[in-house]
Amino acid sequence: MHKNRFSRIGFILAAAGSAVGLGNIWKFPYITGDNGGGVFVLVYIATVFLIGMSIFIGEVLLGSSTNKNAVTTFETLAPKEKQYWKYTGFTFLTGLLILTFYCVVIAWIFNYIVMSVTALPTSFKESEEIFMSFLKEDIYTQFIYYTLTFIMVAYTISKGVKKGIEKLNNILMPSLIGILVILLIYSIQLDGFMKAVDFMFMPNFDKFHSSSIIVAVGHAFFTLSIGMVTILTYAASLDKNTNIVKASAIVVIMDTVIAIMAGLVIFSITFTAGQEPSKGPGLAFIILPAIFHEMGTIGIFLSLLFFIALAFAAITSAVSIIEPAVMYLVERRNVSRQKATYGVALFAYILGIFVLLSNTSAFSESLTFGSKNLFDWFDFISSAILLPFGGIMIAIFIGYVLDKEILRKAIVPYTGEVFYRIWLFSIKYLAPFAVFVLMLKESGIITLN
Ligand code: PHE
Numbered sequence: 001m002h003k004n005r006f007s008r009i010g011f012i013l014a015a016a017g018s019a020v021g022l023g024n025i026w027k028f029p030y031i032t033g034d035n036g037g038g039v040f041v042l043v044y045i046a047t048v049f050l051i052g053m054s055i056f057i058g059e060v061l062l063g064s065s066t067n068k069n070a071v072t073t074f075e076t077l078a079p080k081e082k083q084y085w086k087y088t089g090f091t092f093l094t095g096l097l098i099l100t101f102y103c104v105v106i107a108w109i110f111n112y113i114v115m116s117v118t119a120l121p122t123s124f125k126e127s128e129e130i131f132m133s134f135l136k137e138d139i140y141t142q143f144i145y146y147t148l149t150f151i152m153v154a155y156t157i158s159k160g161v162k163k164g165i166e167k168l169n170n171i172l173m174p175s176l177i178g179i180l181v182i183l184l185i186y187s188i189q190l191d192g193f194m195k196a197v198d199f200m201f202m203p204n205f206d207k208f209h210s211s212s213i214i215v216a217v218g219h220a221f222f223t224l225s226i227g228m229v230t231i232l233t234y235a236a237s238l239d240k241n242t243n244i245v246k247a248s249a250i251v252v253i254m255d256t257v258i259a260i261m262a263g264l265v266i267f268s269i270t271f272t273a274g275q276e277p278s279k280g281p282g283l284a285f286i287i288l289p290a291i292f293h294e295m296g297t298i299g300i301f302l303s304l305l306f307f308i309a310l311a312f313a314a315i316t317s318a319v320s321i322i323e324p325a326v327m328y329l330v331e332r333r334n335v336s337r338q339k340a341t342y343g344v345a346l347f348a349y350i351l352g353i354f355v356l357l358s359n360t361s362a363f364s365e366s367l368t369f370g371s372k373n374l375f376d377w378f379d380f381i382s383s384a385i386l387l388p389f390g391g392i393m394i395a396i397f398i399g400y401v402l403d404k405e406i407l408r409k410a411i412v413p414y415t416g417e418v419f420y421r422i423w424l425f426s427i428k429y430l431a432p433f434a435v436f437v438l439m440l441k442e443s444g445i446i447t448l449n
Contacts, residue, residue, distance in 0.1 A: 003138060004237070005039040006161060008167070013113060014165050017119050017317065018174065018230055022105055024255065025310050026261040032263055033277035036208050038200065040216065046393050047217050057244060058427055063229075071087075095230065096347065097378045101379050104352060106145070136361045150345055155167050157323060173316065176313055179264070184264060187265045196266065200260065230320050230321060245411060289303060359373065408420065
């Protein structure tokens with residue numbers, strides 16, 4: 001076995017580590033709450049499996065067939081007269097934007113880990129005030145945790161695929177799953193559990209709008225880490241002879257199950273406390289901490305477990321966000337892994353300082369452009385535009401440019417002809433169509449209610 005490559009299980013854990021992140025534990029529950037539950041969850045699951053998984057398999061196929069960085073991968077696989085496809089490899093630049101706001105949120109999580117043991121807010125009102133004053137006034141604490149986050153992420157990446165990424169995921173992913181199982185078992189005996197199950201699985205069309213479908217498509221890309229060659233890059237460090245369809249399916253199922261587990265935990269706790277789940281992004285940082293306080297000693301433990309799980313999930317994703325750029329620099333620009341890591345991390349770190357400051361009252365005015373501050377802009381541009389754009393390019397490349405024999409050889413032996421055809425249909429028609437509609441909506445060309 002190649003010494004700096006993932007083992008098979010190492011790849012699955014690392015890819016799952018990338019996929020499972022803030023998107024699953026923080027974002028999925030609150031967008032489910034905002035979009036009325038049941039129907040949204042169904043649409044989300046359908047999108048993840050019909051569209052998301054096809055592109056995921058596609059990225060794994062591309063990376064594992066060249067074992068090279070993304071730019072080289074597209075260059076190698078594109079026909080001679082279509083070398084411009086290599087630029088698709090540069091979609092890893094999206095990661096630089098994502099990393100900035102991602103690490104700012106990780107800094108908040110660190111603060112809430114500490115708060116769990118020091119002082120949880122005593123009421124919802126106080127909780128909101130605490131969160132807002134932390135966000136807007138406490139530049140110092142945010143900055144310290146933010147810096148710490150970058151040091152941890154860069155250190156892991158600098159150690160390489162085997163000793164850094166694989167090792168980190170081998171520890172954090174099983175711990176994360178263990179914590180979520182404990183939280184779920186606790187939630188099952190809460191009064192609000194059945195209500196949470198109903199909310200997530202009973203179709204309720206009241207709050208569901210056609211725009212909820214768009215939210216589901218956008219989130220499918222974000223949560224599976226597809227559209228910016230992250231999964232492609234991880235797969236480039238995968239040994240040949242892996243059943244890529246099976247490996248992809250395991251990761252996609254893990255990602256979905258963990259999002260649903262997180263939703264059940266959060267909604268059970270929220271309903272038991274008589275609260276509504278449609279509280280937006282503040283669900284995890286404002287509503288939950290106040291409920292945890294009400295619960296007394298057990299609440300402190302739950303709070304600690306919850307925010308540690310969130311931190312573990314987010315750190316393994318953050319690591320995966322910079323690897324594509326680092327691998328490119330190492331292979332194409334002859335830079336050492338250390339230098340590449342610290343270069344990329346430093347760039348994102350500095351950019352992210354502006355993102356962090358854009359939430360603070362001292363700087364928000366100068367860092368707000370139009371309707372959004374820099375934090376919201378970076379989130380919006382990357383999740384709603386750049387990732388879907390990257391995804392569509394990858395789907396078109398696989399569906400229309402790549403030699404069909406390569407595809408057939410990589411898929412059919414593992415799955416048979418029928419699955420291959422369904423997969424190809426999704427890559428050629430379903431995925432590009434869904435993303436196209438999404439982009440029309442985001443650009444304001446069409447409006448949905
Ligand atoms: N999938 C991660 C999440 O759900 C985010 C992510 C996006 C990671 C793109 C890598 C690349 O939080």
